[in-house]
Amino acid sequence: MNVIEIENLSKEYQTPAAKVRAVDGVSLRFERGEFAAIVGPSGSGKTTLLNLLGGLDQATAGSIRIAGTDLASLRPGQLIDFRKDNIGFVFQSYNLIPVLTALENVEFVMQLQGRPKAERRARAVELLEAVGLGERLDSRPGQLSGGQQQRVAVARALASKPQFVLADEPTANLDSRSALTLLEIMERLNREEGATFIFSTHDPRVVAKARRVIWLEDGKVVSDKTQEPTI
Amino acid sequence: MIATIAWKNIWRNRTRSLVVVAATTIGLTGAVLVSALSIGMVADRVEVALRDEVSHIQIHHPLFLDNFESQHRVGAPGDLLEKLEALPQVEAVAARSVLTGMVSTAQKAVGVSLIGINPEREKLLTGLWQSLPNSLQLLERGFAPERASAYLADSVGSYFAEPGRSPQILISERLARELKAQVRSRVLVQLLDAQGYMTGGQFRVVGIFSTSNAMFDESQVFVRQSDLVALTGHEPELCHEIALRLTPEHDMAEALADVTALAPGLSVMDWKTLKPDLGLSYEMLDAMLYIMLSIILMALGFGIVNTMLMVVLERVKELGMLMAIGMNKKRIFAMIMLETVGLSLTGGLAGMLLSALLVGYLGQVGVDLSAFGEGLEAVGYSAIVYPRLNWDNYLGITLMVILTGVLASIYPALKALSLKPAEAVRSE
Numbered sequence: 098m099n100v101i102e103i104e105n106l107s108k109e110y111q112t113p114a115a116k117v118r119a120v121d122g123v124s125l126r127f128e129r130g131e132f133a134a135i136v137g138p139s140g141s142g143k144t145t146l147l148n149l150l151g152g153l154d155q156a157t158a159g160s161i162r163i164a165g166t167d168l169a170s171l172r173p174g175q176l177i178d179f180r181k182d183n184i185g186f187v188f189q190s191y192n193l194i195p196v197l198t199a200l201e202n203v204e205f206v207m208q209l210q211g212r213p214k215a216e217r218r219a220r221a222v223e224l225l226e227a228v229g230l231g232e233r234l235d236s237r238p239g240q241l242s243g244g245q246q247q248r249v250a251v252a253r254a255l256a257s258k259p260q261f262v263l264a265d266e267p268t269a270n271l272d273s274r275s276a277l278t279l280l281e282i283m284e285r286l287n288r289e290e291g292a293t294f295i296f297s298t299h300d301p302r303v304v305a306k307a308r309r310v311i312w313l314e315d316g317k318v319v320s321d322k323t324q325e326p327t328i
Numbered sequence: 329m330i331a332t333i334a335w336k337n338i339w340r341n342r343t344r345s346l347v348v349v350a351a352t353t354i355g356l357t358g359a360v361l362v363s364a365l366s367i368g369m370v371a372d373r374v375e376v377a378l379r380d381e382v383s384h385i386q387i388h389h390p391l392f393l394d395n396f397e398s399q400h401r402v403g404a405p406g407d408l409l410e411k412l413e414a415l416p417q418v419e420a421v422a423a424r425s426v427l428t429g430m431v432s433t434a435q436k437a438v439g440v441s442l443i444g445i446n447p448e449r450e451k452l453l454t455g456l457w458q459s460l461p462n463s464l465q466l467l468e469r470g471f472a473p474e475r476a477s478a479y480l481a482d483s484v485g486s487y488f489a490e491p492g493r494s495p496q497i498l499i500s501e502r503l504a505r506e507l508k509a510q511v512r513s514r515v516l517v518q519l520l521d522a523q524g525y526m527t528g529g530q531f532r533v534v535g536i537f538s539t540s541n542a543m544f545d546e547s548q549v550f551v552r553q554s555d556l557v558a559l560t561g562h563e564p565e566l567c568h569e570i571a572l573r574l575t576p577e578h579d580m581a582e583a584l585a586d587v588t589a590l591a592p593g594l595s596v597m598d599w600k601t602l603k604p605d606l607g608l609s610y611e612m613l614d615a616m617l618y619i620m621l622s623i624i625l626m627a628l629g630f631g632i633v634n635t636m637l638m639v640v641l642e643r644v645k646e647l648g649m650l651m652a653i654g655m656n657k658k659r660i661f662a663m664i665m666l667e668t669v670g671l672s673l674t675g676g677l678a679g680m681l682l683s684a685l686l687v688g689y690l691g692q693v694g695v696d697l698s699a700f701g702e703g704l705e706a707v708g709y710s711a712i713v714y715p716r717l718n719w720d721n722y723l724g725i726t727l728m729v730i731l732t733g734v735l736a737s738i739y740p741a742l743k744a745l746s747l748k749p750a751e752a753v754r755s756e
């Protein structure tokens with residue numbers, strides 16, 4: 098079953114100089130359980146595409162359907178609730194609330210969903226253990242390394258049991274060892290929990306971990322292939 | 329959870345928050361202290377006026393206060409006094425006759441109200457007897473002991489000390505100066521007798537009093553009720569005014585109701601009605617406190633708006649992330665508002681704690697304002713001021729601080745809401 102259906106999607110930015118087509122007529126389908134990388138040089142439209150997909154921005158043309166819902170049909174307030182329940186986010190940085198502990202950060206999204214305390218706590222602990230931070234539950238983001246912070250962000254993104262997780266260059270600020278560890282954790286959660294991941298990157302070693310690679314150039318999909326990931 | 333985050337956020341930039349807290353603390357303490365001083369000053373004045381001049385409640389014939397005519401009297405005062413004394417909230421009661429007349433010496437004649445009192449009863453009610461300085465007070469004022477006794481003998485006298493002798497009168501220092509009278513001087517008192525004929529008699533000045541109220545001093549002289557009755561032929565129970573002092577923690581509405589029930593057909597008034605200016609000064613000071621606070625809080629509020637705008641600008645990416653993961657506008661708004669209110673309330677509570685301590689301490693030891701206000705004592709205010717503030721003032725201030733926080737948060741919170749998540753989360 099398709100989780101995401103993107104139809105002829107375009108996004109134009111008006112700059113003083115000219116119109117920029119950051120995303121240009123993209124059509125894509127994603128199924129449940131995918132582990133897909135969106136790859137392309139800087140300025141190719143990766144962030145714009147992911148922001149559209151996450152309902153953070155509005156398309157100029159085309160449509161996005163997520164689990165049957167057309168994002169364009171949602172009012173702003175509904176869109177926020179839709180994101181809360183259906184989409185997990187991992188950004189390049191500033192993922193966490195600095196004044197909360199790792200555990201509280203992961204619990205926070207579930208609290209927004211109104212889940213009971215005991216359930217929240219249990220799932221947050223389970224997820225933090227799954228990303229290898231079972232010992233750092235009570236650490237604040239400032240006390241964690243960059244790689245550890247991104248792992249908390251992955252746990253947080255999965256906490257709400259979303260349809261899929263969008264990660265925009267999650268390894269961009271990490272050294273290569275932490276980057277690979279993060280990818281391995283994401284890949285394992287993808288297999289074990291069946292979580293769908295769509296992430297952007299321009300790091301070839303990260304690309305090698307993906308099972309599907311979508312190449313963007315000037316806002317257009319120039320290649321879309323499945324591959325055997327390197328272990 | 330949102331409240332916890334908001335509170336913790338306040339302390340992310342400790343220095344900046346402490347600067348805001350310190351400004352709020354100092355501003356509030358200043359305003360509160362100035363107000364407490366003026367309230368203390370007025371409260372002292374009101375207390376003196378209550379003790380020496382009006383008491384808490386007065387009873388008259390309904391027409392008496394219109395033109396002080398002697399036929400508008402309180403009937404059967406003896407009975408009434410007894411019943412009034414039995415009331416639970418009443419501490420002391422005294423009846424007086426008030427007749428208009430003239431006091432004169434060879435030099436001068438002055439129109440006055442002759443207040444006929446029962447000296448023993450009056451002593452229980454008012455501080456008139458204390459407004460004749462005693463030797464101790466004179467020594468404190470710096471009199472040499474040998475001069476003090478002479479001064480006491482010639483210029484102060486005593487409060488109807490020796491009963492039974494010829495008619496006695498107490499006049500004020502001001503009047504004594506005007507009449508060029510001293511203790512032991514004889515003055516002529518003239519007034520209408522019970523039949524309405526002019527009559528007169530010699531009174532001996534036995535004491536010279538001085539209160540802080542010039543009007544009171546110039547217009548009233550005190551004589552013994554028995555002397556007044558003997559001179560005018562009025563019945564011994566002649567009474568125009570009954571004054572009551574209530575217990576310190578009295579309930580005025582209840583006391584008024586009790587007294588009114590015992591005095592049918594008579595006018596019963598509390599001190600605020602009798603002397604509207606005294607009651608008014610309290611209310612005015614309350615208003616002043618809140619006006620002053622409004623101005624200070626407005627200034628502080630702009631500082632807080634500025635601080636919170638900086639906060640929002642610093643946290644653009646974080647706010648974008650929060651919106652992305654599903655924090656709705658209401659929660660974002662609440663978070664910024666709680667952070668702002670928390671910040672101002674921290675300063676507000678610190679300010680009130682500090683002022684409560686200061687007001688408490690200075691209220692015990694007093695503040696000597698004599699260096700600043702030579703004229704204070706001349707108009708009836710004491711130079712040593714004991715600042716004070718009511719608990720409901722502290723509550724009012726707290727509410728104002730919260731309101732300031734709420735108002736100051738609106739603009740920064742709207743700024744936060746206007747962020748577009750797609751722009752905010754971009755890493756570039």
Ligand SMILES: Nc1ncnc2c1ncn2[C@@H]1O[C@H](COP(=O)(O)OP(=O)(O)O)[C@@H](O)[C@H]1O
Nearest residue numbers: 110112117119138139140141142143144145146
């Ligand atoms: N807010 C904007 N206004 C104008 N142009 C923009 C804006 N955001 C992105 N762009 C342009 O859109 C194109 C795609 O950008 P982006 O999606 O960030 O690419 P990537 O993430 O692959 O680096 C770039 O040319 C960029 O300059």
Ligand SMILES: [Mg+2]
Nearest residue numbers: 143144145266
């Ligand atoms: Mg990008």
